[in-house]
Amino acid sequence: xxxxxxxxxxxxxxxxxxxxxxxxxxxxxxxxxxxxxxxxxxxxxxxxxxxxxxxxxxxxxxxxxxxxxxxxxxxxxxxxxxxxxxxxxxxxxxxxxxxxxxxxxxxxxxxxxxxxxxxxxxxxxxxxxxxxxxxxxxxxxxxxxxxxxxxxxxxxxxxxxxxxxxxxxxxxxxxxxxxxxxxxxxxxxxxxxxxxxxxxxxxxxxxxxxxxxxxxxxxxxxxxxxxxxxxxxxxxxxxxxxxxxxxxxxxxxxxxxxxxxxxxxxxxxxxxxxxxxxxxxxxxxxxxxx
Numbered sequence: 001x002x003x004x005x006x007x008x009x010x011x012x013x014x015x016x017x018x019x020x021x022x023x024x025x026x027x028x029x030x031x032x033x034x035x036x037x038x039x040x041x042x043x044x045x046x047x048x049x050x051x052x053x054x055x056x057x058x059x060x061x062x063x064x065x066x067x068x069x070x071x072x073x074x075x076x077x078x079x080x081x082x083x084x085x086x087x088x089x090x091x092x093x094x095x096x097x098x099x100x101x102x103x104x105x106x107x108x109x110x111x112x113x114x115x116x117x118x119x120x121x122x123x124x125x126x127x128x129x130x131x132x133x134x135x136x137x138x139x140x141x142x143x144x145x146x147x148x149x150x151x152x153x154x155x156x157x158x159x160x161x162x163x164x165x166x167x168x169x170x171x172x173x174x175x176x177x178x179x180x181x182x183x184x185x186x187x188x189x190x191x192x193x194x195x196x197x198x199x200x201x202x203x204x205x206x207x208x209x210x211x212x213x214x215x216x217x218x219x220x221x222x223x224x225x226x227x228x229x230x231x232x233x234x235x236x237x238x239x240x241x242x243x244x245x246x247x248x249x250x251x252x253x254x255x256x257x258x259x260x261x262x263x264x265x266x267x268x269x270x271x272x273x274x275x276x277x278x279x280x281x282x283x284x285x286x287x288x289x290x
Contacts, residue, residue, distance in 0.1 A: 003234075006231055009227040009230050010228065010235075010240060010243045011243065012224075012227055013223070013228040013231070013243075014243050014246035014247050016220045016227075017220060017224050017247045018248065018252075018254060019215070019219075021251040021254065022092040022255050022257075022258045023212040023254070024083065024087040024212075025087045025088075025091075025092055026208055026258075027205065027216065028084050028085075028088045029209060030208075030209035030210075031209060033084035033085040033088060034084075034194060034195050035195050035202070036213065037080040037081045037084050039213050040080060040221060041184055041188040041192075042188045042191075043214065044184055044217045044218070044221040044222050045184040047222045048181040048184050048185075048222060051177075051222075052177060052181045057178045058175075058178060059181050060174065060182060061182055064172045064179070065186070067172055068172070068179060068183050068186065069183075070166075070170075071163065071166045071170060072182070072186040073190045074159070074163070074166070075160065075167075076163065076184065077187040077191050079156050079159045080191070081191070082153075082155055083095075086149045086152035086156060089148050090149025090152075091255070091260060092254065092255045093251060093252055093260070093262045093266050094149070094150055094153065095251070096250075096252070097132070097133060097248045097251075097269065097270050097273050098154055099156070099160070099248075100244075100245065100247060100273045100277060101129045102157055102160055103277055104126045104129055105157055105158065105161040106165065107122045108122070109162060110164075114165060114169060125279050128276040129273050132268075132270065132272030132273035132276060135272065177229065180225065242278065245277055245278050248270055248273065249270075252267075252270065
């Protein structure tokens with residue numbers, strides 16, 4: 001029987017991921033998206049390296065450079081660059097609810113790439129969830145057209161689903177924390193190098209944006225991952241993934257705290273998205289055995 005502490009850590013990890021959305025919007029108010037993404041991963045990678053070394057873990061920076069570097073650069077770095085650009089152009093509520101469909105998008109992509117058979121619940125829930133996303137986008141004031149920010153968040157959603165599929169296929173054997181640390185290091189190197197050679201003027205964030213960037217890097221990246229791993233170890237990946245439905249809820253709460261009130265259509269669309277993903281991810285009942 002999992003302790004109450006495990007559930008608390010899972011709820012905290014979802015809160016940290018959810019609050020990333022309004023915090024990221026503050027960060028890109030002062031920093032270009034590439035610099036913001038690089039800053040996030042440089043900070044997170046240094047902390048992850050320190051934690052891994054303190055735990056006595058071997059961090060194979062070069063041994064699996066091809067697989068871990070490729071997964072990290074395309075998945076972590078690519079996703080986060082799209083994420084920060086999108087947060088310049090859309091609302092935190094829209095971004096979080098679009099990303100809320102990721103478990104379903106991952107399941108469909110895994111079926112296409114890995115041959116994994118999606119459940120009937122997932123196939124039924126996907127169009128319902130996307131209808132909820134459409135309501136969220138319309139409710140955000142985008143009219144009948146898709147805004148560039150929402151389009152970029154949809155692209156980020158697909159990239160993150162691709163990352164999840166790539167992890168299943170190409171992740172080498174070894175400690176999951178050490179492997180993730182390697183991916184973060186390669187992502188930080190890729191984003192940092194890109195930021196340096198981009199030719200853009202280097203800018204320091206103001207106090208609010210700087211504090212937000214630290215929060216995104218430390219809480220929304222390092223602590224969220226550590227806490228989520230505890231949940232997976234205790235509950236299993238399937239049950240822990242159910243808590244992902246809290247991310248849009250926390251994003252909405254964070255947006256309200258920062259003064260952005262979701263519209264009625266956004267709230268309705270969010271309920272449809274969260275409900276459909278819950279329906280798809282809930283484990284099937286086992287038949288009773290006499």
